[in-house]
Amino acid sequence: MRLLLVEDDNHVAAALSAMLSKHGFEVTHARSGEEALQALLPDSGAPFGVVLLDLGLPDQDGFEVCGKIRKRTATPVIMVTARADVRSRIHGLNLGADDYVVKPYDTMELLARIHAVSRRTAAHDPGHATEEGPDGSHPPLRLGPVTIELPTRQVSVNGMTVSLTRKEFDLLALLAQRPGVVFRREQIISEVWRTSWEGTGRTLEVHIASLRSKLRLPALIETVRGVGYRLVAPAD
Known part of the structure; x- marks a missing residue:
């Protein structure tokens, strides 16, 4: 590179x-x-x-x-x-x-x-080779029982569709791109909300709590105290 x-x-x-x-x-x-x-x-x-x-x-x-x-x-x-x-x-x-x-x-x-x-x-580049299959399609992200379809913005757990808001999906997709990597709070705010950390911290916490509840996998998104969050891929 x-x-x-x-x-x-x-x-x-x-x-x-x-x-x-x-x-x-x-x-x-x-x-x-x-x-x-x-x-x-x-x-x-x-x-x-x-x-x-x-x-x-x-x-x-x-x-x-x-x-x-x-x-x-x-x-x-x-x-x-x-x-x-x-x-x-x-x-x-x-x-x-x-x-x-x-x-x-x-x-x-x-x-x-x-x-x-x-x-x-x-x-995030739709034309990047690592995001496309041999036929030009975009393979889903699979994290244990969680499946994330980026093109259609659909999420399912154990085959059951989970309804997420736009920001909830953007937040989950961001964390899911790099499982195990810690994303800083201000970095998440900048990428998902396109704004600064000030005044938006509580919004992030609310969205994290909502994701954990809707997915019924509370351990999926781990809080790294004082830093941010990371996605921990569960076992099937």
Whole structure:
């Protein structure tokens, strides 16, 4: 996978590029916002799978760069920055960032987040090969007794159809794309409700409770205290 690393510190970029290359990524290093935007032009070569974006750039703020990137392409953007305050995280997600990682970070966690956003993007791309069967159809997601039909937005448990609201389905489908992966609360809010975490936390909790009740599988969605939620695939 091609990866665009936007980082003005050459020492940090060199170490991170070496680690990413070791794990199979083809890394392009941009030292400024303008270099990053030029690298993302359609005629600049094969598309990037992920953009790692530092916020402290020499020519323009990383938030501004993220906004410009999102207007040009749907390429996943992970903000990698020392700005740890909640307002910055919310602002970044609202601008269209797919994830927000605070320095210093564990390199294996960063790798996991890169793979998570790239796979999630592929899963939401109707034309992606991993989502289509040999005949062009979209195979259902099967999680123990739960079956999720993405094209028709239908859910069944043990063969019995379960009626879900639009947001309940979107929430379940998001978690089901990556069973076992913890989705942060603000990440879920950003992707399902397309808004910020502030004032929406209670809404998320209500929808989680409703899903557990309707599916009659209370252990299906696990609460990871202080972080978010993950789907635990039950046995048949």
